[in-house]
Amino acid sequence: MICQSCQKLQATLHQLDVVYDDAGMAKVSERDFCAVCAKKAGLPVPKAAAFPKIISMLSKAFLPHEGSGTATPITPDSQEDLTCPDCGWTLRDLRQTSRLGCPNDYEVFADYVGEMLERLHGHSQHVDGREDSLLDQLSAEMDQAILAEDYEAAARFRDQIQNLEADSETTGE
Numbered sequence: 541m542i543c544q545s546c547q548k549l550q551a552t553l554h555q556l557d558v559v560y561d562d563a564g565m566a567k568v569s570e571r572d573f574c575a576v577c578a579k580k581a582g583l584p585v586p587k588a589a590a591f592p593k594i595i596s597m598l599s600k601a602f603l604p605h606e607g608s609g610t611a612t613p614i615t616p617d618s619q620e621d622l623t624c625p626d627c628g629w630t631l632r633d634l635r636q637t638s639r640l641g642c643p644n645d646y647e648v649f650a651d652y653v654g655e656m657l658e659r660l661h662g663h664s665q666h667v668d669g670r671e672d673s674l675l676d677q678l679s680a681e682m683d684q685a686i687l688a689e690d691y692e693a694a695a696r697f698r699d700q701i702q703n704l705e706a707d708s709e710t711t712g713e
Contacts, residue, residue: 541572545581549574553583558638565699584627584642624648675704 541551551572559567573581622631625648629641634649638656646653682697 543574543577544572545577546574549576553578555583584640622648622652675701678704 543549543551552575553573555571555573555578557569559569561567573583578584623629624641624645626644627641629645629648631649631652634640634645634652634656640646640649640653678697678701682694682701685691685694685697
């Protein structure tokens with residue numbers, strides 16, 4: 541993949557921005573940068589050696605804690621003053637922007653990253669890129685929400701299903 545900024549070098553950093561409109565619908569924009577252009581854009585460029593540590597931290601955040609079956613939720617004021625010692629990024633910054641300030645933030649905010657991804661995507665486990673399996677999973681989650689009488693969550697799943705189906709129709713898949 542080529543850097544979308546300079547159109548010359550191999551892209552090594554993928555930026556994903558999620559912005560919610562007034563209706564609560566997410567607008568996603570994606571860009572790919574080489575390390576040089578990422579630095580020029582002010583984006584943190586992690587060192588290659590940091591990735592195994594990041595993967596370890598993310599897996600701890602996404603996998604259920606022993607014996608509980610689910611990730612431990614963070615209460616609103618339980619870690620409100622949590623701050624990264626490397627970049628100064630706070631939990632409040634993360635909640636407001638849905639961005640991390642440096643590679644160390646994956647470790648500092650590991651508990652919250654899993655919760656944030658669950659809130660954004662409806663789940664914290666990776667769903668294979670196949671659209672059919674995503675539709676099946678969303679449908680199953682909608683059914684579970686209905687059984688639990690969580691109609692707001694069911695409506696969100698319904699909307700996600702409708703959006704995916706509409707996207708499939710427009711792309712001709």
